[in-house]
Amino acid sequence: MKATDIRVMTKDQVQDEILKLKKEQFNLRFQKATGQVENTARIRQIRRDIARLKTVQSQQAAAK
Template identity: 70%
Template sequence: MKAADLKTMTEDQLTDELAKLKKEQFNLRFQGATGQVENTSRIRQVRRDIARIKTIAGQKSAAK
């Protein structure tokens, strides 16, 4: 997910996307613990997307 795409989203959309990514992160961690994860690079990508969303959400709330 690109930062430019996230900046165009509303705060509600960012919250929904964050919840979706956190659920995916939980599932990936669970799969990693049981040795079933297929794409290990996805864990890192999801973690960075979560940080990106939190950063942009913080910027939007500070701008108000």
């Protein structure tokens, strides 16, 4: 997910995407603890996507 894609989203869409990714991150943490995670790079990707979403969200809030 790129920042340009996030900037065209509405405020609610950004919040929903953050919640969705946090749930996926939670599930991946459990899979990692039990040794069942298949794609370890996905953990890093999700963490960075959440950071991107939060950054754009704070930029939009500061602009108003």
